[in-house]
Amino acid sequence: MRHGKKLNKLSRTSAHRKSLMSNLACELIAHKRITTTLAKLKRSAFTLSLC
DSSP, X not given: OOTTOOSXXXXXXXXXXXXXXHHHHHHHHHHSOOOXXXXXXXXXXXXXXXX
16 A cells, blocks of 8 residues: 555666656756646755755
8 A cells, every 4th residue: 555655756767766866856947837747847846845
């Protein structure tokens, strides 16, 4: 069961997810706009809200 597992793993390893979220956050800060999928957007919004 997936109780307590709210975040999507995006079919990537943990290192790849960490790098992806870092890159998305940097691009969002630098350009104030990014084009991505809905799943990545939701994951990055959660990640950015923790910072």
